[in-house]
Amino acid sequence: MRKYLAVASGALLSTTLAVAGCSSNDTTTSSPATSASAQQGGRPGGPGGGGPGGGMGQVTAVNLNTNGVSPGGANTAAVVAATNAFLATLDATTKDKVQYDFTENKARQTWSNFPTTTVPREGIVMSALTAGQQKAADAMLAAALSTTGAQQDSNIRASDDELNRLGGQGADGFGSLTDYYVAVYGTPSATSPFMIQFGGHHLARNLTYNGDKVSQTPQFVGTEPTSFTAGGTTVEPLKAESTAMFGMLSGITAAHKTAAKITSGTFDDLVMGPGKDTGVYPASEGVAVSELSADEKKLVTTAIQTYVGDLADAAAAKLMAKYTAELDQTRIGWSNNSGPTDENSYVRIDGPSVWIEFINTRSQSTPNIHFHSVYRDKTNDYGSTKPS
Template identity: 50%
Template structure:
């Protein structure tokens, strides 16, 4: 069937459309009186969560929950990590900080709850661990971003920059909540454990619509949980159009565009899914039951499209680690399923797309916005056996 594809609304002049702009719809529904993500009182779980979310709406202040777990376990980490380079960049960053500032950046590796503090919400609504880029003086901010750049591929770092640019767009075009947005004030960096070529440590970087959680163990690395999103989907800087999630969205929609009617019928989930299911605070290790159409039932060309979609997320990591993970996910492709809910059109209300394998889990959703007249993207990539470098976080 023919789907309404690639019809992203042209970049808008917000002032002409809205007299007041706030945070994106599902993001701004958070309890803004929350002072710490770790003090959530919600007890919602996988079987009785509000709005159909295991653990509550993703990242939402008073709805965010935590599971007390030991994250320092033997995860199925990717090989090929550029750990030596990351250690050098982390050490150089820490060397730019005075004692007081370094104390805000550095955490004990065993501090599991802090390591689990990430969200898609603005940092003003769900406070992050670490220090905001806006608080870094002199050489410290460039050194922090050099560390982030070293952790990622060129593709992954470019996406960090465009997501931050989207937050600057919100700041410039918002009549309210301007203090919540911005590429400096809304993004934080934290380091867990002492950066070492042999021991375990983690670098955490993120803010509104971004979470990078990279856990290193010698020459290996865990690169999940990983959240990427953007509000709006498309905007302009000068005369240049920017689409932070273009490759991730395009490759996923290519998969669902390719489905025959009988395949699409198998891929469609019953019920409504309003946002990502395995978002921040959902760390039980219990993923939804596998549903959808099996990749083994797709054509060779369609299977290639699925691999391209997976690679669009995995290739944000440094090349060696990404290659290691893609080898694993490729070997498991016949056991992987793809599914969608609500709609599978690019601008569909609550369009929800999923890739679900023995290890890989990817979700992309169009969620309602209050800052533009359109929907915008939330996306998450998780590894079922290696989030935070742990084999089984729920143990």
């Protein structure tokens, strides 16, 4: 089983610092020093990067436990079987690149929205696997995710094939196989903790199992372009999330929307994105969901469901019940712009457990915006109550 070496984290830190202002397609431009990201010490934001931790991997000391608060319902046995089936397709050398000790916490927290050429991922790149091994990896993820979640992964990866086709600004290095990595932490077990990690540019799945408990967070999804045609079909990888988050804003009263405006600053990218594993979240802002009407509350639960619903159905249902029970202690907010196609439109859901951010950022390869979104559980990221 592979060990995460200290030199690897040092190399990652050096790489991250060296490219902080220049990375393939997700890069940065200057932004006003008064932006929230500047105030909080993050990199200035811009196309695809920016914001606090935008594009960063985990480069600080970590200390995860296994006490994450999960309502249960995980289909752990099915995921164990699918994971073992994937590992069984690998020879010893390849398996050593894929599988880590579960205690390799720094590696478990290494994920990003930046290209893998900029922020190296752990595990093995999908293009290095045979077709049969790729199919087994996809089956492993399909066992962990809902049909909707697995389809979204496929669509996000296809968006990188479209970036490759568009070219320019380094986009010709992207691809659905060449920029996505898979890793397994620990020995798959129905009783002991293990984790499946999959991602690359604009996607991070961190799925941690511990008996019937499961954590699907941190979860990053994004897409550039936001819409494209593949095989004669229009593909919109984040249509559900964008529609639900902006529909939530447009569906509340004008007074509630005014109350929901975040006043601490504006945002050029995600606040709790990659590398933000301190477990410290901003002070709650926006309008309290308890003040909304029943119909307005339904818009909030619909938005949360678009993220939670990526997980296998039974566990997702239990998790939604938890978040719904906390709804009156939850706030929704927005900053800068609130239109679904406006640049830097930023929307947030902030509850006792759930944290969701969605932002429109400038695209490098198209004349339009592209999407970044992160979903975190304050009590269960990485299956832990102590992120760092």
